[in-house]
Amino acid sequence: MIELRNVTKEFKVGANDKVVALKNINLRVKKGEIVLLKGPSGSGKSTILSLIAALNKPTSGEVIVDGKRVSKLADNFTSLFRRENIGFIFQRYNLIPTLSARENVIVPLIPSNPDSDWLEDRLKELFQNFSLESKMDVIVKNLSGGEQQRVAIARALINNPSIIIADEPTANLDKKLSLEFIEILKKLKNGHNSIIIASHDPLFFDLDFIDRQIDIHNGEII
Amino acid sequence: MLLTPEIITILALDFIFLFFGIIAFFISIKIVKFWNLNSTSNLQYKLEKQSFLVATIIKYIFIVKLPLFLFFIFTADKLSDVITGAMCGAGVVNSVSFGSAMFFYKILNLYIFGFWLVLHHFDLKNENQPYTKYKFWLYIVGFIFLLIEIYLEIDFFTSLDVSKLVSCCGTLFSAASTSSFSFIFTINKLYFVYLFYAVFTLLILSYILKNSWMILGLNIVYVFISIISLIIFFGTYIYQLPTHHCPFCMLQKDYDYIGYVLYITLYIGTFYGVSGAIMSILEKNKEKFYYNVSIVFNIIYALIVSAYPITYYIKNGVWL
Amino acid sequence: MKNRLNKFLFDFSVLSIFRRGSKNIFIFFVFTLLIFLLSSILFISNSIKSELDITINSLPDITVQRLQAGRAINMPLSRVNRLLAIDGVKAVIPRVWGYYYFANAGVNFSVVGIDQFEDQYRDLYTKLCDKFNFDRLKIDSGMLIGSGIDKILKNNFYQGYFNFVKPDGSLIKVKIDGIFNGDTKLESSDIIVMPSKKVREIFGMKPDEAVDFVIKIANPSEIPNIASKITQLYPDSRVITKEDLKISYQNLFDYKGGLFLALFVISAFTFFMIIYDKASGVSSDEKREIGILKAVGWTIDDILKEKFYEAFIISFVSFITALCLSIFYVYFLNAPLLKNIFIGYSSLKPEFDLPFCFDFQTFSIIFFLTVPIYIAATIIPSWRVASMDADEVMR
Structure with a gap:
């Protein structure tokens, strides 16, 4: 379970000014739930995601994931937490453009020095699921937008995360590819993992497999 | 003073140890004073990051020091050819009054720096980092020993005298x-x-x-x-x-x-x-x-x- | 503490080096050049040292010269008997020898006189006496020359003989009776051997004089003792023991090597700054990449480890490349240009090859002076990169 308690986040702007990105947010996401965070850009959706993934620390309040106070973790442990629990799908894919698809997908596993045979099986499975078998050794920057998106999803799933986070996943895709993405998303729902999507794309608004929709405006839940 | 390639090598590395050792020393003092894992202040955030710099520096010093210690013995042995009367490294090291003290510190530091890494390893196993303060205290002590060692070593090399007869x-x-x-x-x-x-x-x-x-x-x-x-x-x-x-x-x-x-x-x-x-x-x-x-x-x-x-x-x- | 090598991280590091090729190639070249210079100098000085060691070991226990006004002058043969009377002295051998400058080739030869029935002070001469018929040498008024000298003479159209110029300007023709190979290259391209009488004639020395005496001593530990007795007996003599020579040669070489090394250390630290600078300049692409790595679960330690792998791979490959290059340069090409730094008298002495000589000691000096310095230079920049905020990726 993911829990945000009275979370406030301020960003420093210049020497003395600050911008309040989130105001006193309280939020719970249960295991197996798919949640959509809606709201215009700059409303604070992405900030919530980065707090859950411990990429950032709240100014006040707490973020608790499966009983662990993520917001208190030191930098080193936040990385370990992400490695074990989180699959991240970014708006700009955030692949390493000069590496091949395959090399990009194994990046999250490199530090844990996985078993080669196990890794090969896992890669095969993922690339098959996303019909990318033929693109395995292609350098990522030579792939199309949709293919890059699917490589990014494969990377997010390689460590079997219990939480999948998607930040504006369809922002850079046309309608056809966006619908494809939604199909993939639907398949990911299996009751074990929580999925949190931040998007203002209307395509997401009337999907029946999304359990909850939360509106965010100016850093507050409406 | 003798200026053999071996001595220059050791002195150059001493200089690097000293340079990084001092940086790590000041960070350690800050950490010992201000470390508070529960704080969300910027200072704590900075210290958490700097603690990794200290760890990297200590790893570096330790890993280079291990083979360098053997190299030092090698060098002392080689110098015994040049120094009248010495048949092996023992004579060379004891040609100065503090030779055995220097050796003692060299060995002691290998234990301390090595143990620091063990402590660091255990510290990072637990999210509460229970040994952080201990390990930085340990480094502060270790750094003082390192200073003594380097001081003695420089003194040792500068007071080596080819014309002096040693036992x-x-x-x-x-x-x-x-x-x-x-x-x-x-x-x-x-x-x-x-x-x-x-x-x-x-x-x-x-x-x-x-x-x-x-x-x-x-x-x-x-x-x-x-x-x-x-x-x-x-x-x-x-x-x-x-x-x-x-x-x-x-x-x-x-x-x-x-x-x-x-x-x-x-x-x-x-x-x-x-x-x-x-x-x-x-x-x-x-x-x-x-x-x-x-x-x-x-x-x-x-x-x-x-x-x-x-x-x-x-x-x-x-x-x- | 399991620390088995992480093959995936290693692969990733190799890829990283190539992905930022232009930056790394520059560092690789500068670093390789630096190590190459260092190792070449050390190899050359080691070779010459080992060559000299052989020479010095064949030297007599004690050499006695006579000084007048601080310069060495000839020794009267009359002193031999009083020196022999000192306890512990096994033999006193007067030496007749000198340098002969051969202007056409611009080289100096060492002309050495020997007498058959005397003790020889150098193994080489004993061997020569056994090998060549000494009597013939005497009757023919001939000489034995090293193989290197033979080459020089042939280049100057001397076949089978050589004309020495005496101090009064007259010529003396000496036949070549044999050619020998010495223990060292220096030896064979330097030494001419003939009967003492002939040498005295060439240099215009009186028959009751020798250049200096060499003294053989039964018990080596007595050497310092006997040396001081000789000084007491003849206060105008300079006594040189083998040990003295060895130490002063060793010092001379360590000094020359050390001087160079001091320069090297300065350039190494300059290089340290260059690497520091290069490694600090992080492009926005690289920043983003670090952000991605941290976002997908790499810890600061993982990134530091990756950076360490990169630094180690670059510096170690440079190290090995430079080592191979300088072995080739020194031992196969005979170190053109650089050799002259060490052989101060190279313009006077005949040419010689550098003998192959490679020990673990030199290897470790080169290693310690290069690889750890390189890695040290990357510590702070790597840490800066590794501790950047992960939320870079969200921007």
């Missing part, structure tokens, strides 16, 4: 000399042999009992008794000369570099013993891996030193 190891390690070692030669050497095996037996017993305090204490005693008994008794069988008591000559090629094997096994065995015991006490959990490494290497050491007098006896039918 060779034969006179240093004998009852007749006035060196700090001499008093032990007045005691019956068999006492040390008995003591060595007694400590060794107790050490094995302590592993069986898994008593951490015992393991800790006995490992420390084991280091000292091993070195003393090596000088007094076992060494003479390595050289096959009852009067040759030098802990350095056995590092030379004439004795198949056996000294390196002995000292390295002794270091690994006792290092793992001491740090495993301390961690067991701190963690309240038996560190089996450390103990196992320690047992294996301590036994190997005892077997090698014992093999020399035994083979001598089998071959010649008499003791030295």
Whole structure:
């Protein structure tokens, strides 16, 4: 379970000014739930995601994931937490453009020095699921937008995360590819993992497999 | 002052250690003073990151220092060709009054820096980082020892004098000399042999009992008794000369570099013993891996030193 | 503490080096050049040292010269008997020898006189006496020359003989009776051997004089003792022991090597700054990449480890490349240009090859002076990169 308690986040702007990105947010996401965070850009959706993934620390309040106070973790442990629990799908894919698809997908596993045979099986499975078998050794920057998106999803799933986070996943895709993405998303729902999507794309608004929709405006839940 | 390539190499690396050591020292002081894991302040955030810089620096110093120590012995040995009277590194090191003190600090620092890394490893296993303050205190102490070591080393190299006549190891390690070692030669050497095996037996017993305090204490005693008994008794069988008591000559090629094997096994065995015991006490959990490494290497050491007098006896039918 | 090598991280590091090729190639070249210079100098000085060691070991225990006004002058043979009377002296051998400057080739030869039935002070001469028929040498008024000298003479159209110019300007023709190979290259391209009488004639020396005496001593530990007795007996003599020579040569070489090394250390630290600078300049692409790595679960330690792998791979490959290059340069090409730094008298002495000589000691000096310095230079920049905020990726 993911829990945000009275979370406030301020960003420093210049020497003395600050911008309040989130105001006193309280939020719970249960295991197996798919949640959509809606709201215009700059409303604070992405900030919530980065707090859950411990990429950032709240100014006040707490973020608790499966009983662990993520917001208190030191930098080193936040990385370990992400490695074990989180699959991240970014708006700009955030692949390493000069590496091949395959090399990009194994990046999250490199530090844990996985078993080669196990890794090969896992890669095969993922690339098959996303019909990318033929693109395995292609350098990522030579792939199309949709293919890059699917490589990014494969990377997010390689460590079997219990939480999948998607930040504006369809922002850079046309309608056809966006619908494809939604199909993939639907398949990911299996009751074990929580999925949190931040998007203002209307395509997401009337999907029946999304359990909850939360509106965010100016850093507050409406 | 001698300006050989070896000395320049050691001094250049000393300079690097000093440079990074000072950076790590100041960060450590800040951490000891201000570390508070519960705080979400910017300072704490910065310190968390800087603690990794310190860790990296210590890793670097330790990893370079290990082979550099062997290189230092090598160099001391080579200088014995140049310095009149010295037959091996012992004469060179003892050509200055603080030579043995320098050696002591060199070895002590290898234990401290090595143990720091063990502590760091355990610290990062737990999200509460329970040993952070300890480890930075330890570094502050270690850094002071490092300063002393480097100071002594520079002083040592600058006061080496080719024209000065030094004693060779034969006179240093004998009852007749006035060196700090001499008093032990007045005691019956068999006492040390008995003591060595007694400590060794107790050490094995302590592993069986898994008593951490015992393991800790006995490992420390084991280091000292091993070195003393090596000088007094076992060494003479390595050289096959009852009067040759030098802990350095056995590092030379004439004795198949056996000294390196002995000292390295002794270091690994006792290092793992001491740090495993301390961690067991701190963690309240038996560190089996450390103990196992320690047992294996301590036994190997005892077997090698014992093999020399035994083979001598089998071959010649008499003791030295 | 399991620390098995992480093959995936290693692969990733190799890829990283190539992905930022242009930056790394520059560093690789500069670093390789630096190590190459260092190792070449050390190899050359080691070779010459080992060559000299052989020479010095063949030297007599004690050499006695006579000084007048601080310069060495000839020794009267009358002193031999009083020196022999000192306890512990096994033999006193007067030496007749000198340097002969051969202007056409611009080289100096060492012309050495020997007498058959005397003790020889150098193994080489004993061997020569055994090998060549000494009587013939005497009757023919011939000489034995090293193989290197033979080459020089042939280049100057001397076949089978050589004309020495005496101090009064007259010529003396000496036949070549044999050619020998010395223990060292220096020896064979330097030494001419003939009967002492002939040498005295060439250099215009009186028959009751020798250049200096060499003294053989039964017990080597007595050397310092006997040396001081000789000085007491003849206060105008300079006594040189083998040990003295060895130490002063060793010092001379360590000094020359050390001087160079001091320069090297300065350039190494300059290089340190260059690497520091290069490694600090992080592009926005690289920043983003670090952000991605941290976002997908790499810890600061993982990134530091990756950076360490990169630094180690670059510096170690440079190290090995430079080592191979300088072995080739020094031992196969005979170190053109650089050799002259060490052989101060190279313009006067005949040419010689550098003998192959490679020990673990030199290897470790080169290693310690290069690889750890490189890695040290990357510590702070790597840490800066590794501790960047992970939320970079969200921007």
